[in-house]
Amino acid sequence: MKDPIIQLKGLTKCYGPQRAVDDLSLNISKGEIFGLLGPNGAGKTTTILMMLGLTDPTNGTAFVCGYNATSNPIAVKRKVGYMPDSLGFYDNMTALENLKYIARLNGLSENEIRIRTSELMEIVGLSSVMTKKTSTFSRGMKQRLGLAEVLIKQPDVIILDEPTLGIDPGGVQEFLTLIKRLSKEQELTVLLSSHHLHHVQQVCDRVGIFVKGKLLAQSNIETLSADLFGHMGHVVSIKSAHAIPQPWSLQQELEQWEAIKQITIDKETIVFECKQNITPALVRFFVENGYDILGVHQKDYGLDDIYQKYFEDIN
Numbered sequence: 001m002k003d004p005i006i007q008l009k010g011l012t013k014c015y016g017p018q019r020a021v022d023d024l025s026l027n028i029s030k031g032e033i034f035g036l037l038g039p040n041g042a043g044k045t046t047t048i049l050m051m052l053g054l055t056d057p058t059n060g061t062a063f064v065c066g067y068n069a070t071s072n073p074i075a076v077k078r079k080v081g082y083m084p085d086s087l088g089f090y091d092n093m094t095a096l097e098n099l100k101y102i103a104r105l106n107g108l109s110e111n112e113i114r115i116r117t118s119e120l121m122e123i124v125g126l127s128s129v130m131t132k133k134t135s136t137f138s139r140g141m142k143q144r145l146g147l148a149e150v151l152i153k154q155p156d157v158i159i160l161d162e163p164t165l166g167i168d169p170g171g172v173q174e175f176l177t178l179i180k181r182l183s184k185e186q187e188l189t190v191l192l193s194s195h196h197l198h199h200v201q202q203v204c205d206r207v208g209i210f211v212k213g214k215l216l217a218q219s220n221i222e223t224l225s226a227d228l229f230g231h232m233g234h235v236v237s238i239k240s241a242h243a244i245p246q247p248w249s250l251q252q253e254l255e256q257w258e259a260i261k262q263i264t265i266d267k268e269t270i271v272f273e274c275k276q277n278i279t280p281a282l283v284r285f286f287v288e289n290g291y292d293i294l295g296v297h298q299k300d301y302g303l304d305d306i307y308q309k310y311f312e313d314i315n
């Protein structure tokens with residue numbers, strides 16, 4: 001990994017006897033989109049607050065953009081834009097006025113404010129509605145305005161806490177596409193916390209699975225799948241037009257196949273766990289033996305399976 005822009009070492013936060021974050025070590029490199037994935041109460045927000053210097057760790061360190069977040073929170077805040085899960089705007093002001101207000105708070109000159117706010121409204125797709133009061137905005141539009149506010153100080157890192165919460169599916173898609181584009185165009189590092197696995201899967205280069213304060217795994221989705229389910233090999237299920245009799249005359253022959261590890265039969269469905277992908281050979285075998293096939297399904301392990309494996313005891 002290139003020099004990490006976020007470096008968490010043994011980060012721990014205890015609330016009384018409860019370890020909200022437990023010995024978290026994690027490196028995130030510049031330009032990466034990292035998804036912190038976990039159910040409610042996993043410790044995602046607490047981790048973010050420690051990274052911003054808004055709450056002190058019980059143990060461990062958080063270095064962000066080269067600064068220790070606990071001893072130098074002001075320097076970190078200059079470099080990091082944070083969008084919390086609930087956004088607040090001045091509803092009696094227009095979107096543009098809200099953004100200009102934040103720009104002034106960040107110390108931009110009036111000339112910079114004029115140029116930058118108009119650029120950002122364009123980037124987040126709010127130019128046509130920027131003179132409307134934010135009280136009229138949908139949740140999706142508010143998220144976009146929140147993103148513009150976060151970007152106004154040209155941060156190196158943005159941290160988005162549950163950014164897709166409450167947005168309709170179309171809005172989610174647009175928002176995630178925007179995040180991805182910004183990250184690639186500006187080498188912006190993005191830390192995105194969510195419990196929406198599908199949203200995370202669409203946009204993140206890597207994900208961390210966070211459960212009960214512990215980071216259980218971190219990798220890209222493909223590697224996580226291979227690590228967790230690689231031993232399962234290729235699983236293919238074949239649905240015949242008719243129920244498979246028990247005992248089944250062809251089973252013994254198939255069990256001789258080197259590539260087949262296990263055969264499970266349930267009425268007309270036969271599931272094969274195989275060492276490699278032998279789906280075409282299996283289909284030929286069934287056809288040659290006079291079976292009519294209604295369906296063939298190859299199981300691909302994805303984030304759903306990962307989620308279920310880690311979170312099944314919790315949800």
Ligand SMILES: Nc1ncnc2c1ncn2[C@@H]1O[C@H](COP(=O)(O)OP(=O)(O)OP(=O)(O)O)[C@@H](O)[C@H]1O
Pocket residue numbers: 015020038039040041042043044045046047
């Ligand atoms: N100030 C606090 N005092 C005591 N306990 C807290 C405090 N803040 C968080 N916790 C507890 O720490 C644990 C982690 O909470 P946290 O908000 O970080 O989780 P999360 O993953 O962000 O969940 P959510 O998605 O629900 O916000 C929870 O059990 C929560 O109740």
